[in-house]
Amino acid sequence: xxxxxxxxxxxxxxxxxxxxxxxxxxxxxxxxxxxxxxxxxxxxxxxxxxxxxxxxxxxxxxxxxxxxxxxxxxxxxxxxxxxxxxxxxxxxxxxxxxxxxxxxxxxxxxxxxxxxxxxxxxxxxxxxxxxxxxxxxxxxxxxxxxxxxxxxxxxxxxxxxxxxxxxxxxxxxxxxxxxxxxxxxxxxxxxxxxxxxxxxxxxxxxxxxxxxxxxxxxxxxxxxxxxxxxxxxxxxxxxxxxxxxxxxxxxxxxxxxxxxxxxxxxxxxxxxxxxxxxxxxxxxxxxxxxxxxxxxxxxxxxxxxxxxxxxxxxxxxxxxxxxxxxxxxxxxxxxxxxxxxxxxxxxxxxxxxxxxxxxxxxxxxxxxxxxxxxxxxxxxxxxxxxxxxxxxxxxxxxxxxxxxxxxxxxxxxxxxxxxxxxxxxxxxxxxxxxxxxxxxxxxxxxxxxxxxxxxxxxxxxxxxxxxxxxxxxxxx
Amino acid sequence: xxxxxxxxxxxxxxxxxxxxxxxxxxxxxxxxxxxxxxxxxxxxxxxxxxxxxxxxxxxxxxxxxxxxxxxxxxxxxxxxxxxxxxxxxxxxxxxxxxxxxxxxxxxxxxxxxxxxxxxxxxxxxxxxxxxxxxxxxxxxxxxxxxxxxxxxxxxxxxxxxxxxxxxxxxxxxxxxxxxxxxxxxxxxxxxxxxxxxxxxxxxxxxxxxxxxxxxxxxxxxxxxxxxxxxxxxxxxxxxxxxxxxxxxxxxxxxxxxxxxxxxxxxxxxxxxxxxxxxxxxxxxxxxxxxxxxxxxxxxxxxxxxxxxxxxxxxxxxxxxxxxxxxxxxxxxxxxxxxxxxxxxxxxxxxxxxxxxxxxxxxxxxxxxxxxxxxxxxxxxxxxxxxxxxxxxxxxxxxxxxxxx
Numbered sequence: 001x002x003x004x005x006x007x008x009x010x011x012x013x014x015x016x017x018x019x020x021x022x023x024x025x026x027x028x029x030x031x032x033x034x035x036x037x038x039x040x041x042x043x044x045x046x047x048x049x050x051x052x053x054x055x056x057x058x059x060x061x062x063x064x065x066x067x068x069x070x071x072x073x074x075x076x077x078x079x080x081x082x083x084x085x086x087x088x089x090x091x092x093x094x095x096x097x098x099x100x101x102x103x104x105x106x107x108x109x110x111x112x113x114x115x116x117x118x119x120x121x122x123x124x125x126x127x128x129x130x131x132x133x134x135x136x137x138x139x140x141x142x143x144x145x146x147x148x149x150x151x152x153x154x155x156x157x158x159x160x161x162x163x164x165x166x167x168x169x170x171x172x173x174x175x176x177x178x179x180x181x182x183x184x185x186x187x188x189x190x191x192x193x194x195x196x197x198x199x200x201x202x203x204x205x206x207x208x209x210x211x212x213x214x215x216x217x218x219x220x221x222x223x224x225x226x227x228x229x230x231x232x233x234x235x236x237x238x239x240x241x242x243x244x245x246x247x248x249x250x251x252x253x254x255x256x257x258x259x260x261x262x263x264x265x266x267x268x269x270x271x272x273x274x275x276x277x278x279x280x281x282x283x284x285x286x287x288x289x290x291x292x293x294x295x296x297x298x299x300x301x302x303x304x305x306x307x308x309x310x311x312x313x314x315x316x317x318x319x320x321x322x323x324x325x326x327x328x329x330x331x332x333x334x335x336x337x338x339x340x341x342x343x344x345x346x347x348x349x350x351x352x353x354x355x356x357x358x359x360x361x362x363x364x365x366x367x368x369x370x371x372x373x374x375x376x377x378x379x380x381x382x383x384x385x386x387x388x389x390x391x392x393x394x395x396x397x398x399x400x401x402x403x404x405x406x407x408x409x410x411x412x413x414x415x416x417x418x419x420x421x422x423x424x425x426x427x428x429x430x431x432x433x434x435x436x437x438x439x440x441x442x443x444x445x446x447x448x449x450x451x452x453x454x455x456x457x458x459x460x461x462x463x464x465x466x467x468x469x470x471x472x473x474x475x476x
Numbered sequence: 477x478x479x480x481x482x483x484x485x486x487x488x489x490x491x492x493x494x495x496x497x498x499x500x501x502x503x504x505x506x507x508x509x510x511x512x513x514x515x516x517x518x519x520x521x522x523x524x525x526x527x528x529x530x531x532x533x534x535x536x537x538x539x540x541x542x543x544x545x546x547x548x549x550x551x552x553x554x555x556x557x558x559x560x561x562x563x564x565x566x567x568x569x570x571x572x573x574x575x576x577x578x579x580x581x582x583x584x585x586x587x588x589x590x591x592x593x594x595x596x597x598x599x600x601x602x603x604x605x606x607x608x609x610x611x612x613x614x615x616x617x618x619x620x621x622x623x624x625x626x627x628x629x630x631x632x633x634x635x636x637x638x639x640x641x642x643x644x645x646x647x648x649x650x651x652x653x654x655x656x657x658x659x660x661x662x663x664x665x666x667x668x669x670x671x672x673x674x675x676x677x678x679x680x681x682x683x684x685x686x687x688x689x690x691x692x693x694x695x696x697x698x699x700x701x702x703x704x705x706x707x708x709x710x711x712x713x714x715x716x717x718x719x720x721x722x723x724x725x726x727x728x729x730x731x732x733x734x735x736x737x738x739x740x741x742x743x744x745x746x747x748x749x750x751x752x753x754x755x756x757x758x759x760x761x762x763x764x765x766x767x768x769x770x771x772x773x774x775x776x777x778x779x780x781x782x783x784x785x786x787x788x789x790x791x792x793x794x795x796x797x798x799x800x801x802x803x804x805x806x807x808x809x810x811x812x813x814x815x816x817x818x819x820x821x822x823x824x825x826x827x828x829x830x831x832x833x834x835x836x837x838x839x840x841x842x843x844x845x846x847x848x849x850x851x852x853x854x855x856x857x858x859x860x861x862x863x864x865x866x867x868x869x870x871x872x873x874x875x876x877x878x879x880x
Contacts, residue, residue, distance in 0.1 A: 375800075391814060393814055395814060397809075398809060399820070400806065400809075401805075402523070402804070402806045403806065403822060404804045405802060405804065406802045407799060408799050408826045410825060411825050412822075414807065418817075418818045418819070
């Protein structure tokens with residue numbers, strides 16, 4: 001790392017103090033996100049010129065694009081004040097190197113960690129305290145195991161320095177261009193941190209690659225970028241661990257995920273997100289699958305105030321496959337608008353989408369999906385299944401699938417059902433000696449099983465515990 | 477987004493139309509207000525994908541060249557049922573003025589969008605069906621043959637408590653009509669307590685016609701409004717069929733069928749709002765597309781917070797016969813009450829290759845086999861059509877299209 005970047009991470013108070021002063025004046029001079037800010041970020045990271053240029057181009061696009069506001073029933077983003085975004089970056093830059101104390105976290109978060117049974121050291125890591133150290137260890141372990149085969153797994157900022165050619169080719173050029181949407185553009189301008197995974201040809205990484213605590217380690221982790229390149233005949237399962245509730249002064253998370261699945265390769269991307277309830281989670285995630293490649297998205301969306309997230313896959317090569325398994329849970333004050341998008345752009349492509357949602361205490365879940373079958377994508381087949389479970393009459397559950405079919409030799413099916421938790425099921429379980437809460441919890445566990453069985457056991461257990469926590473006290 | 481058509485429309489024209497129907501002041505005022513509102517109104521909603529992609533472009537249509545408010549030549553047959561009144565507007569206004577004033581515009585907001593307001597301001601053709609309390613009016617028929625470049629049709633159906641009505645409407649185009657045409661039809665149905673209205677419409681307009689229609693019903697306590705919507709003709713159809721289930725135990729069924737060929741475009745919407753307890757809805761639509769035809773389907777099942785014990789089902793199936801056709805669908809569920817059983821499904825596919833092979837192997841030629849499978853595809857929808865005549869007509873039109 002360069003000395004410029006080191007000085008940011010230096011705990012020397014004077015250096016940090018000076019930096020802060022500089023930044024303060026810069027940010028206060030102009031409201032909103034300015035070119036100066038973007039240059040500063042790039043400079044801090046000692047980035048090559050091309051990356052700075054991409055950031056600046058993204059900034060231009062960000063400034064030109066309107067806020068997404070006209071989708072039917074979309075979450076209310078009126079509180080997302082773009083003018084205030086930059087000031088939100090500042091506190092996190094200050095905390096680089098670990099300035100926050102566990103005790104400073106809100107009680108709600110501390111409580112959740114305790115209930116999850118997470119030990120103190122991990123709590124510190126999860127809360128952003130000293131996470132850098134912890135994450136380095138995670139990376140080291142990975143590298144030792146696979147580096148001989150040429151697998152690369154590292155921090156995205158580091159990848160820009162050390163694997164420049166690969167990053168230059170793929171970074172926001174093919175899968176998620178900044179022009180995709182306003183928040184992708186924002187992300188392109190001020191992204192920072194994230195994971196880089198490169199799997200060479202004919203290589204199977206037979207253990208899930210996990211980026212668990214790392215996201216908090218970076219100052220602007222809320223704009224993290226994940227880039228996965230799986231070369232021909234390779235296989236990898238990447239797990240993004242924001243499965244713990246995060247606390248941050250930020251209230252906007254706008255990440256970017258790009259996955260390239262080459263011929264015959266197989267990538268699974270799993271994530272269980274449980275953002276704090278003051279977070280707007282506006283992500284863009286996209287995969288491009290080449291011939292006979294398989295892409296699998298497994299996602300659980302638990303936290304956040306509002307989420308707009310539609311992982312998408314472009315089935316570009318003949319015989320490519322895409323599977324989505326997603327579960328969303330919305331409680332009080334939450335609006336989880338999530339779904340999946342699949343573009344069938346080649347013959348013999350297949351996709352399946354299985355979406356489950358649970359809404360309670362006035363929360364809203366929405367499945368918003370798009371299946372596009374291009375002219376010429378013969379023998380494409382897709383099936384979409386959405387199931388919603390509702391706990392009470394204050395909650396809302398919507399389903400808004402869109403299907404665009406331009407090819408006649410296809411098989412397209414969509415089904416959705418909505419229902420309350422079955423009185424009979426509850427009664428049956430009660431008659432077997434379970435109390436009402438346990439019975440309902442068991443029904444929910446059964447309902448989300450398709451998701452949990454796709455996750456490694458520790459994530460599945462955690463997912464279940466998170467749902468239990470969410471439901472605590474809300475049943476009866 | 478206002479279309480230029482307004483430039484050619486004047487209050488004087490509206491007054492003239494109103495005068496010819498011998499209308500009361502309130503209706504003239506309603507028309508004038510609708511005319512004045514045109515400046516501020518948007519085109520009807522069309523669904524856009526999270527792309528965003530507009531699926532039906534109404535904005536670029538040149539309404540100015542299509543609309544000629546004072547020319548409304550048409551032939552109309554009305555078949556009345558015993559005990560019920562099936563009247564032209566001028567007759568109806570004379571006989572049931574108060575009733576019309578009470579219900580006109582109560583179901584379809586005259587200013588819900590640009591094209592609806594245009595219809596309200598300019599309608600010159602239409603029918604009022606009044607079914608008094610307890611009367612069963614079967615086989616009411618309204619046939620409209622359009623003989624002018626533009627025709628604005630307005631139908632109001634009032635079924636009082638415990639009344640029932642079966643109404644068949646059919647729109648066709650007369651001969652010797654050249655160039656593009658514009659047909660607009662608004663239908664309002666009020667079904668009182670325990671009343672049931674079944675409204676079947678078969679649209680077979682000439683294929684250079686732009687067709688805009690809104691059909692909407694209010695079903696009160698234990699009332700039902702059932703719709704059958706067949707679309708065969710027109711170049712572009714934008715059709716909305718809607719029911720608000722306002723009363724406890726009310727029901728609605730919306731059955732749709734369309735068959736598009738050449739460059740026809742169908743934008744079909746089925747929507748139902750569950751607003752009270754124990755309400756039931758069933759939406760079923762099947763469509764076939766050939767050549768470069770395109771269909772856009774949006775179905776909405778909206779379950780309100782007070783709609784306890786709701787059952788709501790929706791299914792839409794599209795069969796594509798050609799590689800150049802396109803089918804877009806979005807069946808939406810909006811659920812605000814958890815005591816609900818709701819489901820929707822949509823499928824798109826081609827004629828089943830195995831079935832085709834089976835029939836070929838039994839000596840049925842390719843074309844005939846395809847035709848039989850297309851006819852077979854419509855059967856589940858035709859079975860839902862309780863009105864024999866409409867079912868026969870629809871079957872015949874499908875067969876006719878297949879022969880061509």
